[in-house]
Amino acid sequence: MSPVCFAPDSGGGGGASTPAPWGETKVVGARLPRVDAYERVSGSAVYTLDLQLPGMLHAAIVRCPHAHARVKRIDTAKAETMPGVRGVLTGESPGAAIPWYQGREGPLSLLFDPHCRHEGEEVAAVAADTALQAHDAARAVVVEYEELPFVVDPDKALAPDAPKVHDWGNLLGQPRVTTRGDVAAGFAAADAVVEMTFRTPVQMHTPMEVHVSVAQWDGDRLTVWDSTQGVYAIREALAGALKLPLASVRVVGHYMGGGFGSKLELGKYTVIAALLARRLGRPVKAALTREETFLVAGNRPSNVITLKAGAKRDGALTALEARLSGPVGAYPTSAVSAYQIGDLYTCPNVKFETTNILIHAGKARPFRAPGFPSCNWALEQVVDTLAEKLGLDPVELRLKNIPTVSQLNDNAPYTSTGLARCLTEGAVAFGWTEARRRPKTAGHLRRGVGVAAGMWGYGGDPNATAIVTLYADGSVNLNTGASDLGTGTKTVLAMVVAEELGVAPDRIQVEHADTATTKFAPSSGGSQTVLVNSPAVRAAAIEVKRQVLEIAARQLDKPVGDLAVADGAVVVAGAGGKRVPFSELKGLGERRMLVGVGMRHPHPEGKLALPFAAQFAEVEVDTRSGAVRVLRVLAAQDSGRVMNRLTFNNQVFGGVVQGLGFALTEERVLDRATGKMVNANWHDYKVPTMLDSPAEAECLPIDPHDTECNTVGAKGLGEPAHIPAATAIANAIHDAVGVRPLEAPVTPARLVALLAAQERKG
Amino acid sequence: MARKPRDNEHTCPHGVSRRGFLGSLGAGAVAAATLGRPGETAPPEVADAVEPSKVTLLVNGRRHRLLVEPRWTLLHVLRERLGLTGSKPGCERGECGACTVLIDGVPRYACLTLALEAEGHEVTTIEGLMRGEELGPTQQAFAAEDAFQCGYCTPGQIMAAEGLLRAKPAPTVAEIRLGMSGNLCRCGAYPHIVKAVRRAAEARKGGGR
Numbered sequence: 001m002s003p004v005c006f007a008p009d010s011g012g013g014g015g016a017s018t019p020a021p022w023g024e025t026k027v028v029g030a031r032l033p034r035v036d037a038y039e040r041v042s043g044s045a046v047y048t049l050d051l052q053l054p055g056m057l058h059a060a061i062v063r064c065p066h067a068h069a070r071v072k073r074i075d076t077a078k079a080e081t082m083p084g085v086r087g088v089l090t091g092e093s094p095g096a097a098i099p100w101y102q103g104r105e106g107p108l109s110l111l112f113d114p115h116c117r118h119e120g121e122e123v124a125a126v127a128a129d130t131a132l133q134a135h136d137a138a139r140a141v142v143v144e145y146e147e148l149p150f151v152v153d154p155d156k157a158l159a160p161d162a163p164k165v166h167d168w169g170n171l172l173g174q175p176r177v178t179t180r181g182d183v184a185a186g187f188a189a190a191d192a193v194v195e196m197t198f199r200t201p202v203q204m205h206t207p208m209e210v211h212v213s214v215a216q217w218d219g220d221r222l223t224v225w226d227s228t229q230g231v232y233a234i235r236e237a238l239a240g241a242l243k244l245p246l247a248s249v250r251v252v253g254h255y256m257g258g259g260f261g262s263k264l265e266l267g268k269y270t271v272i273a274a275l276l277a278r279r280l281g282r283p284v285k286a287a288l289t290r291e292e293t294f295l296v297a298g299n300r301p302s303n304v305i306t307l308k309a310g311a312k313r314d315g316a317l318t319a320l321e322a323r324l325s326g327p328v329g330a331y332p333t334s335a336v337s338a339y340q341i342g343d344l345y346t347c348p349n350v351k352f353e354t355t356n357i358l359i360h361a362g363k364a365r366p367f368r369a370p371g372f373p374s375c376n377w378a379l380e381q382v383v384d385t386l387a388e389k390l391g392l393d394p395v396e397l398r399l400k401n402i403p404t405v406s407q408l409n410d411n412a413p414y415t416s417t418g419l420a421r422c423l424t425e426g427a428v429a430f431g432w433t434e435a436r437r438r439p440k441t442a443g444h445l446r447r448g449v450g451v452a453a454g455m456w457g458y459g460g461d462p463n464a465t466a467i468v469t470l471y472a473d474g475s476v477n478l479n480t481g482a483s484d485l486g487t488g489t490k491t492v493l494a495m496v497v498a499e500e501l502g503v504a505p506d507r508i509q510v511e512h513a514d515t516a517t518t519k520f521a522p523s524s525g526g527s528q529t530v531l532v533n534s535p536a537v538r539a540a541a542i543e544v545k546r547q548v549l550e551i552a553a554r555q556l557d558k559p560v561g562d563l564a565v566a567d568g569a570v571v572v573a574g575a576g577g578k579r580v581p582f583s584e585l586k587g588l589g590e591r592r593m594l595v596g597v598g599m600r601h602p603h604p605e606g607k608l609a610l611p612f613a614a615q616f617a618e619v620e621v622d623t624r625s626g627a628v629r630v631l632r633v634l635a636a637q638d639s640g641r642v643m644n645r646l647t648f649n650n651q652v653f654g655g656v657v658q659g660l661g662f663a664l665t666e667e668r669v670l671d672r673a674t675g676k677m678v679n680a681n682w683h684d685y686k687v688p689t690m691l692d693s694p695a696e697a698e699c700l701p702i703d704p705h706d707t708e709c710n711t712v713g714a715k716g717l718g719e720p721a722h723i724p725a726a727t728a729i730a731n732a733i734h735d736a737v738g739v740r741p742l743e744a745p746v747t748p749a750r751l752v753a754l755l756a757a758q759e760r761k762g
Numbered sequence: 763m764a765r766k767p768r769d770n771e772h773t774c775p776h777g778v779s780r781r782g783f784l785g786s787l788g789a790g791a792v793a794a795a796t797l798g799r800p801g802e803t804a805p806p807e808v809a810d811a812v813e814p815s816k817v818t819l820l821v822n823g824r825r826h827r828l829l830v831e832p833r834w835t836l837l838h839v840l841r842e843r844l845g846l847t848g849s850k851p852g853c854e855r856g857e858c859g860a861c862t863v864l865i866d867g868v869p870r871y872a873c874l875t876l877a878l879e880a881e882g883h884e885v886t887t888i889e890g891l892m893r894g895e896e897l898g899p900t901q902q903a904f905a906a907e908d909a910f911q912c913g914y915c916t917p918g919q920i921m922a923a924e925g926l927l928r929a930k931p932a933p934t935v936a937e938i939r940l941g942m943s944g945n946l947c948r949c950g951a952y953p954h955i956v957k958a959v960r961r962a963a964e965a966r967k968g969g970g971r
């Protein structure tokens with residue numbers, strides 16, 4: 001592992017080894033309120049949607065109201081003369097013929113493509129003095145469409161006579177088959193075999209802040225404020241779309257109101273804002289309406305998963321065979337992930353086939369652990385069913401199959417796995433055995449408990465650079481390109497600096513997520529932010545510390561080895577040791593600042609660092625109405641070191657609540673007759689409220705003290721907190737009422753139907 | 763366009779034709795427009811949807827005289843005219859609560875309240891909970907309990923909590939869950955929000971406002 005911290009002025013020398021893992025920490029791991037809590041609770045934090053620039057115009061976008069149509073004519077005459085209107089943009093406008101969505105043989109679409117392949121595709125845009133005027137004018141743009149036949153039902157999209165989304169048809173690539181061992185032999189050797197088909201919903205991200213950008217030009221230089229998860233990714237895509245050098249594009253993304261994966265990629269609204277701003281010579285804000293976010297800002301695709309599993313009497317899995325398919329929408333991306341089928345449990349014989357289908361609907365985007373919750377919904381219910389068939393405790397069966405290596409990655413060992421501990425210690429903390437022993441009540445309110453395990457399959461980008469600067473007065477600047485989506489990134493990274501440099505977190509200012517003023521960090525997504533950036537920040541802080549100690553050693557005439565930093569000062573070892581505050585270090589005063597640049601260490605070679613989880617839920621089912629209440633949840637999470645116990649818990653509960661939505665309430669509904677979304681709003685698309693969320697939620701961190709995963713010992717958290725949550729609820733429903741909820745969300749209507757069918761069967 | 767402010771607190775002081783509304787507004791504002799007193803039959807005076815009207819708004823203790831379009835929501839005026847961007851738009855149709863403010867001490871969706879309707883009422887926004895540069899007790903409780911993630915729903919959550927605690931200084935957990943259920947948090951910070959509201963109730967016992 002190569003040393004990766006250096007300072008421009010360090011003149012070679014020190015700081016040249018991988019830092020030892022932390023032992024006891026003082027700051028890291030504490031329950032520390034966020035460094036930006038004041039801004040967020042005072043209302044003074046400026047989100048992109050809040051931004052007001054002098055002379056700023058507002059854009060509104062004309063969208064295709066049909067699932068599939070061809071634009072025949074656009075008449076902007078009336079719109080152009082409406083009050084406040086400054087400009088109208090169509091595909092004919094100079095510079096607007098920008099290719100969009102890359103296919104194998106070139107671009108598949110345009111910024112304003114006359115061939116509209118889903119409801120909501122962009123047709124034209126208007127800029128006006130106010131947002132209301134812009135929307136008025138957008139409504140006044142007359143567009144003549146030729147409506148075309150469409151297919152929005154993935155079950156029908158592969159039929160030979162289905163209307164085609166693209167020339168080649170509706171199959172994206174070929175179904176991919178992955179095989180290990182011999183599944184037929186595995187099933188033959190099994191004592192119990194289970195096969196079931198599951199359906200999961202299209203879930204919408206709907207972050208609270210809509211997707212929004214503000215664009216401003218200064219000569220050839222473009223600055224874009226964007227509600228994004230990754231300023232560097234947006235800059236690259238934006239520079240590509242506008243054919244600008246990277247150095248001419250600045251993307252800033254400070255406060256942002258949630259993303260969950262839907263704000264990773266460049267949106268057309270951003271390019272529209274930039275084009276209008278260039279044409280009109282004024283800054284332009286382009287914000288989607290809430291309804292628009294449902295149509296064009298991504299979704300988690302529905303999945304149909306058929307899974308067959310076999311196990312020995314003792315619970316050891318012998319074979320897993322699965323077919324997974326899902327709709328990507330109208331443009332390529334991925335709809336399914338079989339990762340957990342291949343890797344969550346030890347199983348010698350595995351085969352799975354994945355199919356991605358095109359339909360006339362908005363393109364999917366990654367949504368918190370893309371593919372994983374849907375796959376988990378199938379896998380963990382099948383495993384539960386096997387346990388039932390074999391008369392085993394579901395926890396026991398899972399424990400029988402815990403891997404220490406990644407079978408999907410040539411059996412590379414994990415740097416650590418706390419999966420077994422998540423299950424056993426989680427079960428104890430939840431009171432699993434007692435809860436399962438409780439006799440079932442006979443009335444219409446039935447209680448049940450369920451468990452589900454899960455894992456996440458991405459270990460993070462190996463690249464990130466951070467800069468730590470110590471000023472003469474002892475205050476510190478932490479410079480990182482990372483976005484803080486609300487996960488507490490700024491706070492956690494400041495805590496890393498505080499830990500290494502012995503300064504109070506409130507002496508640290510965080511400069512982040514701005515391509516002009518910070519260095520590269522990968523997008524905040526895939527649970528990589530903390531584990532990628534913390535090691536870079538730590539390296540930078542260690543480098544500053546090295547310089548501080550060198551300066552202090554000269555001033556105090558002591559060997560560096562006798563010195564340490566604490567509480568904003570250099571401390572000499574030994575009882576009653578002298579203490580020199582940073583602000584009294586002469587060398588620091590002369591140089592004005594000490595700068596440390598830190599880069600991330602490479603991933604450990606030949607090993608994988610991944611997080612694991614097991615979650616437990618107790619539900620109450622009303623058999624008369626089919627309503628499910630989640631009474632309590634316990635989430636046992638192996639995400640390595642807990643960086644901040646307060647934000648850790650919070651993020652885990654957030655994952656659980658979103659899982660609850662997946663399990664019980666959330667589902668995009670497309671009208672079969674028109675292909676249009678009928679619930680593109682928060683009234684009809686049900687995001688869990690506080691009343692839906694579990695009354696009791698407990699988070700149990702399982703820290704395996706991983707000294708190999710990276711130099712801070714943390715693994716990912718955002719996704720694994722969400723992955724098993726829905727399935728734990730499904731298994732609890734089964735425990736309560738004895739029916740298998742194969743289809744999510746388990747709405748009252750669906751559950752009542754299942755109960756009625758159960759009754760008919762007797 | 764003629765306008766005649768009325769005394770009745772619950773009636774839009776400026777008559778606006780329902781049709782003019784429907785022509786220019788989303789469903790949310792239509793719902794707001796129908797708040798008129800039941801049984802009131804006098805034909806409304808008709809204001810053009812975009813013809814500006816004078817209005818005086820009392821926001822966070824300060825009086826603002828403004829020219830507003832009748833269709834402008836209170837949220838729009840707070841953010842775009844008064845620069846008070848603490849109140850957030852989430853849906854602008856009464857579904858999320860991100861825009862919650864207090865009107866005469868009661869939590870209201872500012873996106874479902876027309877600016878004209880707010881005349882004669884006391885409007886309090888998140889900025890109005892500050893004591894100078896210090897956080898108010900409810901804000902402090904949200905910070906201490908980490909009762910947010912992205913923080914975008916937070917001003918609305920805090921205003922809802924503030925309204926709840928003004929009406930019910932010592933709410934039970936069940937009352938908190940019910941009282942806060944008009945505010946979505948997509949980040950799912952609900953467990954911490956419950957803790958924050960309880961903490962705020964404690965803090966306010968000792969004479970917090």
Ligand code: FES
Pocket residue numbers: 850851852853854855856857858859860861862871872873874
């Ligand atoms: S913005 Fe007012 S309720 Fe959503």
Ligand code: FES
Pocket residue numbers: 208257258486909910911912913914915916946947948949950951
């Ligand atoms: S904190 Fe993000 S929506 Fe509530």
